[in-house]
Amino acid sequence: MVRQRNIINSLSPYIPGKPIDEVQREQGIDRVIKMASNENPLGNSPLASKAVEEWAKNMAQYPDGNSTRLKENLSRALGVESDQLLLGSGTDQILEYIAETYINPEDNSIMGHPSFPRYETVVKVMDGEVIRIPLTANHCLDLNAFLANINHRTKVIWICNPNNPTGTIITDSEQRAFLNKVPKDVLVVLDEAYYEYASGGDYPESIKYLNDYPNLLILRTFSKVYGLAGLRIGYAISNRDTIGYINRVRGPFNTNTAAQIAAIASLGDEAFVRRSIKTNIEGREYLYAAFKNLGLKFIPTYANFLMVKVNLPSDKVFRSLLKKGVIIRSGDIFGMDDWIRVTIGTMEENKFFIHALNEVIHER
Numbered sequence: 001m002v003r004q005r006n007i008i009n010s011l012s013p014y015i016p017g018k019p020i021d022e023v024q025r026e027q028g029i030d031r032v033i034k035m036a037s038n039e040n041p042l043g044n045s046p047l048a049s050k051a052v053e054e055w056a057k058n059m060a061q062y063p064d065g066n067s068t069r070l071k072e073n074l075s076r077a078l079g080v081e082s083d084q085l086l087l088g089s090g091t092d093q094i095l096e097y098i099a100e101t102y103i104n105p106e107d108n109s110i111m112g113h114p115s116f117p118r119y120e121t122v123v124k125v126m127d128g129e130v131i132r133i134p135l136t137a138n139h140c141l142d143l144n145a146f147l148a149n150i151n152h153r154t155k156v157i158w159i160c161n162p163n164n165p166t167g168t169i170i171t172d173s174e175q176r177a178f179l180n181k182v183p184k185d186v187l188v189v190l191d192e193a194y195y196e197y198a199s200g201g202d203y204p205e206s207i208k209y210l211n212d213y214p215n216l217l218i219l220r221t222f223s224k225v226y227g228l229a230g231l232r233i234g235y236a237i238s239n240r241d242t243i244g245y246i247n248r249v250r251g252p253f254n255t256n257t258a259a260q261i262a263a264i265a266s267l268g269d270e271a272f273v274r275r276s277i278k279t280n281i282e283g284r285e286y287l288y289a290a291f292k293n294l295g296l297k298f299i300p301t302y303a304n305f306l307m308v309k310v311n312l313p314s315d316k317v318f319r320s321l322l323k324k325g326v327i328i329r330s331g332d333i334f335g336m337d338d339w340i341r342v343t344i345g346t347m348e349e350n351k352f353f354i355h356a357l358n359e360v361i362h363e364r
């Protein structure tokens with residue numbers, strides 16, 4: 001056997017949400033709904049499907065390695081220059097690129113806990129030190145504790161906004177005050193995977209800060225509101241120097257043609273995005289009311305998922321719901337042992353879930 005690097009012994013593989021067909025097979029049931037991976041329950045824009053079908057007639061050529069057309073479209077939509085953008089095979093891939101570009105073995109990196117688990121892995125893979133900051137009593141990222149933990153070895157700070165799994169946000173004024181205090185040689189990554197759901201009100205419009213804070217990088221994705229999770233496409237927005245450095249580690253054809261053209265088509269379908277956000281709001285309000293009816297505490301959310309306290313071991317609830325054809329996320333993987341995380345679905349899915357949950361919590 002070839003000996004693996006030491007750090008590999010401390011890593012565990014990412015546990016993805018269970019696929020529907022696997023649950024159908026395992027449980028021997030036909031009706032299975034997935035409310036586990038924060039996907040869009042409405043699917044994706046028909047314009048994206050049409051573009052991919054057309055392209056699929058001839059797949060022989062390599063993709064445009066620079067994603068030129070997609071960058072042009074994004075640049076217009078966001079009001080930034082094309083060279084301020086970098087595309088990735090999902091934002092997941094960009095997380096890796098960021099760590100590869102910035103983390104040396106002597107560096108540390110600060111993140112919330114629980115927060116998106118991949119931050120921790122990408123830092124560790126580069127032999128960097130992970131500093132986990134527990135959430136506040138209100139389940140929010142504790143920015144004061146982030147600041148208190150910055151030292152001369154700190155290189156990258158990960159702000160998940162809204163935070164996955166809690167759905168809570170950092171407000172515009174909190175973010176500005178934080179950015180003012182972070183040293184300019186520390187990269188602040190604002191992971192806005194759920195931006196479209198959270199946008200409005202107190203939620204920051206971070207792009208306007210790019211000029212004043214050269215140490216800022218924003219991440220967004222086509223996996224969530226645009227419903228393209230299966231194609232893998234996300235992007236980073238920053239200043240051209242930062243993007244230029246990260247571009248040096250990027251593979252030549254890291255995003256595929258289907259993903260690029262589907263993303264372009266999706267940007268042109270604002271009606272689909274509006275419908276998706278409306279479905280999410282209606283679903284969220286329905287679930288809030290249903291949880292109140294069941295006497296269950298929940299964390300109000302700014303995203304397309306939410307956490308509810310089931311007052312039973314979360315893994316048991318996960319397995320019981322699975323038997324009834326509902327896939328959710330068990331809170332124990334986030335260190336929240338009697339909570340579950342559920343993705344907001346269509347109204348029909350939400351009702352199916354609540355019916356199943358009601359049975360599960362009264363089965364004891």
Ligand SMILES: Cc1ncc(COP(=O)(O)O)c(C=O)c1O
Nearest residue numbers: 090091092116164193221223234
């Ligand atoms: C906070 C956060 N960041 C990043 C990602 C990864 O998204 P992508 O599909 O773009 O890789 C997710 C996906 O669940 C997420 O919740």
